[in-house]
Amino acid sequence: MIELLGIPPQALFGQLLLGLINGAFYAMLSLGLAVIFGLLNVINFTHGAQYMMGAFGAWMLLNYAGIPFWGALVISPILVAIVGMVIERILLRRLYHLDHLYGMLLTFGLGLIIEGLFRRQYGSSGLPYNNPLPGGTNLGFMFLPNYRAFVVVASLIVCFATWFVIERTKLGSYLRAATERPDLVQAFGIDVPRMITLTYGFGVGLAALAGVLAAPAYQVSPTMGSSLIIVVFAVVVIGGMGSIMGAIVTGFGLGIVEGLTKVFYPEASSTVIFVIMALVLMVKPAGLFGTAK
Amino acid sequence: MTTSSSTTAPVTTSATSSRFPMTLVIGLIAVALLLAAPFAVYPVFLMKVMCFALFACAFNLMLGYTGLLSFGHAMFFGGSAYICAHAIKVLGFSPELGILAGVLFAAVLGFFAGLLAIRRQGIYFAMVTLALAQMFFFFCLQAKFTGGEDGLQAVPRRALLGFIDITKDIHLYYFVLAIFLFGFLVIYRTIHSPFGQVLKAIRENEPRAISLGYRANQYKLLAFVLSAALAGLAGSTKVLVFQLASLTDVAWQMSGEVILMTLVGGMGTILGPVVGAAVIVTMQNYLAGLGEWVLVIQGVIFVLAVSLFRRGIVGEFVAVAKYYHARKTRTAGRARK
Numbered sequence: 346m347i348e349l350l351g352i353p354p355q356a357l358f359g360q361l362l363l364g365l366i367n368g369a370f371y372a373m374l375s376l377g378l379a380v381i382f383g384l385l386n387v388i389n390f391t392h393g394a395q396y397m398m399g400a401f402g403a404w405m406l407l408n409y410a411g412i413p414f415w416g417a418l419v420i421s422p423i424l425v426a427i428v429g430m431v432i433e434r435i436l437l438r439r440l441y442h443l444d445h446l447y448g449m450l451l452t453f454g455l456g457l458i459i460e461g462l463f464r465r466q467y468g469s470s471g472l473p474y475n476n477p478l479p480g481g482t483n484l485g486f487m488f489l490p491n492y493r494a495f496v497v498v499a500s501l502i503v504c505f506a507t508w509f510v511i512e513r514t515k516l517g518s519y520l521r522a523a524t525e526r527p528d529l530v531q532a533f534g535i536d537v538p539r540m541i542t543l544t545y546g547f548g549v550g551l552a553a554l555a556g557v558l559a560a561p562a563y564q565v566s567p568t569m570g571s572s573l574i575i576v577v578f579a580v581v582v583i584g585g586m587g588s589i590m591g592a593i594v595t596g597f598g599l600g601i602v603e604g605l606t607k608v609f610y611p612e613a614s615s616t617v618i619f620v621i622m623a624l625v626l627m628v629k630p631a632g633l634f635g636t637a638k
Numbered sequence: 639m640t641t642s643s644s645t646t647a648p649v650t651t652s653a654t655s656s657r658f659p660m661t662l663v664i665g666l667i668a669v670a671l672l673l674a675a676p677f678a679v680y681p682v683f684l685m686k687v688m689c690f691a692l693f694a695c696a697f698n699l700m701l702g703y704t705g706l707l708s709f710g711h712a713m714f715f716g717g718s719a720y721i722c723a724h725a726i727k728v729l730g731f732s733p734e735l736g737i738l739a740g741v742l743f744a745a746v747l748g749f750f751a752g753l754l755a756i757r758r759q760g761i762y763f764a765m766v767t768l769a770l771a772q773m774f775f776f777f778c779l780q781a782k783f784t785g786g787e788d789g790l791q792a793v794p795r796r797a798l799l800g801f802i803d804i805t806k807d808i809h810l811y812y813f814v815l816a817i818f819l820f821g822f823l824v825i826y827r828t829i830h831s832p833f834g835q836v837l838k839a840i841r842e843n844e845p846r847a848i849s850l851g852y853r854a855n856q857y858k859l860l861a862f863v864l865s866a867a868l869a870g871l872a873g874s875t876k877v878l879v880f881q882l883a884s885l886t887d888v889a890w891q892m893s894g895e896v897i898l899m900t901l902v903g904g905m906g907t908i909l910g911p912v913v914g915a916a917v918i919v920t921m922q923n924y925l926a927g928l929g930e931w932v933l934v935i936q937g938v939i940f941v942l943a944v945s946l947f948r949r950g951i952v953g954e955f956v957a958v959a960k961y962y963h964a965r966k967t968r969t970a971g972r973a974r975k
Contacts, residue, residue: 382761388761388764388765436941436945439945440944440945443948444760445760445761446707446760446761446764447944447948449707449761449764450707450897450901450940450943450944451940451941451944451945453894453897453940454936454937454938454939454940454941454943454944455937455940455941456937457894457933457934457936457937457940458933458934458937458938458941459937460933461930461931461932461933461934461936461937462930462934464930464933465929465930465931465934571890575768575769575772575890576769576772578765578768578769579765579769579772581765582758582762582765582766582769612780615776615779615780616773616776616777619769619770619772619773619776620773622766622769623754623770623773626754626757626758626766627754627757630757630758
């Protein structure tokens with residue numbers, strides 16, 4: 346086999362695939378953040394905790410109710426989305442007329458509560474979740490585990506379905522209109538408050554779905570969300586929150602960059618995204634796909 | 639006509655002239671209490687409160703007076719703590735030079751972080767500072783001189799200026815008190831200077847401040863550096879108190895804690911962060927045995943503070959006082975008529 350810059354191709358493609366999976370989570374999470382921010386003007390700091398809840402939802406469904414991964418893939422995001430919508434109705438709704446910072450602080454506090462409760466109940470170390478798709482295929486240049494291939498394909502489908510709904514359907518056009526001028530859309534007889542609740546639920550559900558997908562790939566742990574969400578914030582700053590496609594492309598792209606860094610310069614792999622963020626801020630402060638606002 | 643003006647004139651002058659001594663008297667009483675406090679309360683606890691109070695005051699300079707929420711102030715607090723601890727423990731610096739090194743480092747770090755962060759506003763500013771602080775956290779985790787997970791422990795308390803013994807807590811207390819008062823006065827002066835007024839103008843309406851000819855970005859950067867340096871002062875001082883610099887000081891939870899202190903005390907008030915720091919540190923002391931519940935309780939306080947009392951303890955107090963003052967002058971005015 347040819348060696349590339351002294352790196353065996355097995356390691357290179359293996360890390361690339363891992364990077365792609367990370368990128369899939371970045372894309373799904375930043376997509377949810379962007380959709381929520383567009384309509385609610387709230388940066389959802391609870392997003393990491395809701396991702397973690399999705400993973401725990403899958404774990405609980407399996408261990409307490411015996412529902413396998415494929416059922417959890419649907420049920421867990423819906424349950425987490427319902428919890429999210431209740432939070433929106435009770436707490437977030439009161440803050441829309443205030444500075445964006447209050448929404449961020451409130452959701453930060455909610456994140457602490459959720460993480461604290463799960464840590465108290467399940468401890469800080471991870472819980473294992475069995476791989477629902479064991480085995481893999483040998484592609485000649487690398488071994489492709491089935492489950493990892495599934496995660497990448499599934500998240501791509503979810504991301505593009507979201508893009509399609511928002512950019513190409515009538516429902517999406519309502520959503521985009523409400524993002525621009527909620528008062529006018531309301532005047533046309535559309536129930537904007539309900540739309541806001543459902544949008545929040547959708548964004549949260551997307552995070553929980555990413556969490557379910559992550560459960561077999563990583564371990565299920567209460568702290569899995571808080572470390573991820575900070576990276577996702579950097580991804581959002583790099584991509585800008587203006588465009589759906591921008592969020593998807595930036596998410597996958599940065600995942601791949603991170604994977605490559607793990608191969609060529611592992612020491613920098615945890616910081617490379619932040620460094621890219623700093624560079625982007627110097628060159629194009631509004632973000633790669635953002636508009637100056 | 640003439641009588642009314644002649645009677646109101648002295649009233650207003652006496653009101654303004656008596657107001658300044660009032661704050662001075664209150665300040666002197668507070669200082670006297672702080673001087674006597676270590677004989678009644680455990681000094682290490684008081685020193686911890688003062689370190690965090692200074693940290694929160696420095697943070698409030700950004701959030702309360704410039705309107706920028708930094709979610710990464712732990713990097714200045716913890717970064718300066720590492721530099722100070724390293725300088726004293728490994729390089730053999732004296733405490734005052736160690737603190738100076740820490741503060742300088744925090745200021746320089748603040749300059750570069752600020753240069754990047756002020757390119758975005760509002761919510762993005764918060765995300766950028768958080769990400770930069772996380773980058774710094776990973777740097778500290780991997781760098782050799784920080785001691786990784788162990789941190790830098792048993793930092794010696796050398797003689798201050800070469801002759802003042804600070805190995806006893808009670809001696810160190812007065813040094814920490816002096817630092818706290820110094821930092822507090824710097825912030826007080828900054829807020830009440832023309833510079834501070836421009837910061838408030840930028841907070842209220844940035845485009846307008848720019849159109850009046852103020853270079854908003856330079857003001858914001860300077861405020862950021864000042865805030866970072868003072869946060870660094872707090873972090874370095876903490877090293878002397880606990881003889882320890884660790885990853886806890888640079889983690890994002892620390893940035894969250896300082897936000898909580900400022901929010902609970904009252905952002906945009908001078909004393910708010912001090913009160914908030916006292917409340918939160920006391921709470922942590924009492925709840926230390928509860929483990930993970932501390933995180934939950936902090937989250938609950940966040941949610942309650944944002945939902946119910948956004949002005950914070952001091953802010954609500956000031957609002958109530960203002961309300962009664964306004965009502966009193968209104969009834970007094972009516973009575974005169």
